[in-house]
Amino acid sequence: MISKNQIKLIKSLGQKKARQQQGLFIVEGIKGITEFLKSEYVLKHLYTTKLIFDAPQGLISEISELDLKKISALKNPNTALAIFEIPTVKPSQNTGLIVALDDVRDPGNLGTIIRLCDWYGIKDLVCSYNTVDCFNTKVVQATMGSLTRVNVQYVDLESYVEAHNTDIFGTFLEGENIYTTTLPRQGIIILGNEANGISERIEAKVNRKVTIPQFGTIKETESLNVANATAILLSEFKRRTIEM
Amino acid sequence: MISKNQIKLIKSLGQKKARQQQGLFIVEGIKGITEFLKSEYVLKHLYTTKLIFDAPQGLISEISELDLKKISALKNPNTALAIFEIPTVKPSQNTGLIVALDDVRDPGNLGTIIRLCDWYGIKDLVCSYNTVDCFNTKVVQATMGSLTRVNVQYVDLESYVEAHNTDIFGTFLEGENIYTTTLPRQGIIILGNEANGISERIEAKVNRKVTIPQFGTIKETESLNVANATAILLSEFKRRTIEM
Incomplete structure (x- = not known):
């Protein structure tokens, strides 16, 4: 069973404001939840139709398919929904490459970029305040668990960049050929x-x-999708680090 | 004004079966329609709230915002909706690189892959019969006009590949390092x-x-998104063709 108040809390976490006030966010589905349970993220509560997860008993509620449908944001809910605590942000490590996003708005794009950072071993992703929230349910879904391995922080991007005395790369129609x-x-x-x-x-x-x-x-293609541009850039930067 | 029968026809083109029976598909928005009008694609009819397009007068109807909302598949319709004829497929040119898709199902992914093919000068995109239809409205939308410059054909992929005596590349977790x-x-x-x-x-x-x-x-990231994998592969293949 799940109470009306619990349903109300979970539904509210679809909004950024409520996530920030409560310090909580939602992960749905077996694979995503399993990855977050294995990570440093702290579980608040897990609602599931099957008791297949490795989590403290007091934090698990077995619920019906019908109740899961009530709390899920997905068309086809997948077995479980978990609430995790939003962690305190670690300062960026300032070693290696840092990816920075200037107002990326699409949750799917941010999720895919987090996955790419994970794949290419980028530890720090820095986002402007107007970039979509990385704890947005669609973003969490799209990261496929990669969010547990990439440190995402929101900053005043102009000040952040100014404070770093390093190569600042940006893609434009005119510029040095990345190849x-x-x-x-x-x-x-x-x-x-x-x-x-x-x-x-x-x-x-x-x-x-x-x-x-x-x-x-x-040459009429206007531009590449931002996630694809990220893929191509990270591929090219990281390729150069391979000892041939 | 737009008649009930016209609305019915346009709505029906959201379905693959109707598109194939009628030989027609839909393009929405100023930018997309402009690109298709410049291309070899044949316009059947254009419905627009502003007469800003360069097309034969008999093929243009000025309609109200309300009527556009009725026929559009978008939440926020953008000025116009056009019906174009599905062209007869040209046989693949069999020169250079060919991209082949084995049951890619997501319209956004196919659209983005068509955009990438256009960017990297890939003329032929070959799709298995179970790959999402390239004239699906969401695919057309995601291609941003690139569909006018890439030849997409649907084939029995197994027979197609068998008939080609060439290098057949596929990405797997184990394989030669593409770099x-x-x-x-x-x-x-x-x-x-x-x-x-x-x-x-x-x-x-x-x-x-x-x-x-x-x-x-x-190494826990399960895989890359298929469009990102395409981006990285095409980048790496094409980079090698640059005279250094």
């Missing part, structure tokens, strides 16, 4: 908003403008 | 289904198993 220019092992790689790219304020701080060249004969 | 192995200028690159990867039938035809190596210290 032929030198790429260091350290620096900040900035990706911009889906519609507007990197804002002027931040562009002024970029000291390494780079471009992903087009190979098509007709 | 260090040789990559030719010709061949077929196969990407698999979102949940199951490349099917066993098709895997049996792959003669160049490759892998995108993980750089994270904890």
Whole structure:
């Protein structure tokens, strides 16, 4: 059984404001929940239709499929929904490459970028305040558990970049060809908003403008999706670190 | 004004069966419609709230915002909706690299992959019959006009691959490291289904198993999103063709 108050709390966590007030967020599905349970994240409560999880008994409630449907944000809820505590942010480690997002708004894009950071061993993802919240349920879903391994922090991006005396990369239509220019092992790689790219304020701080060249004969493709651009950039930066 | 029968026809084109029976599909929004009007695609009819398009007068109807809302599949319709004819498929040119999809199901992924093919100058995209229809409204929307520049065909993928005596690449967890192995200028690159990867039938035809190596210290990230994997592969294949 699940009380009306519990349902109300869970539903409210769909909103950023409530997540911040409560310091809680939601993970749905067996795979995601299992990854978060294995991580340093602290479980608040787990609602499940099957008792298959390794978590303290007092924190687990067995509920009906019907109740799960009531609390889930998914069309087809998958076995369980868990509430975890939002952790305190660790300061960025400032070693290696840092990815920074300037107002990325689409939850799917942020989720995929977190997955890419995890794949390419990027420890720190820095987001402007207007970037979509990484504890948004759709983002958590899209990260496939990678959120447990990437340190995400929200900052005033302009001040953050200013405070770092390093190579600041940004992708533009004009810039050094990423395939032929030198790429260091350290620096900040900035990706911009889906519609507007990197804002002027931040562009002024970029000291390494780079471009992903087009190979098509007709150069009319406007731009790459921001997650794909991240994939190509991280691939190219990390490829250079392989001892051949 | 728009008649009930016209509304019914347009609504029906949300379904693959109706699209195939009628030989028609839908493009929404100014940018997408403009790109299709510039291309070889044949306009059937254009419904718009503003007469800003360069198309034969007999094929344009000015309609109200309310009528546009009735026929649009978008939450926020953008000025116009056009019906175009589905073109007859050109046989693949069999030169250069061909991208082949083995049951990619998500419209957003297919749309993004078409955009990537356009960016990297891939002329032919070959899809298994169970891959999502490229004239699906969401796919057309996600391609941002790139569909006008990439030749997409649906085939029995097993027979197609069998008929091609060339390098057949597929991504797997184990395989040659794509960053260090040789990559030719010709061949077929196969990407698999979102949940199951490349099917066993098709895997049996792959003669160049490759892998995108993980750089994270904890190798728990299950896989990359199929569109991101496509981005990384095309980037790496095409990079090699640059004269340094």
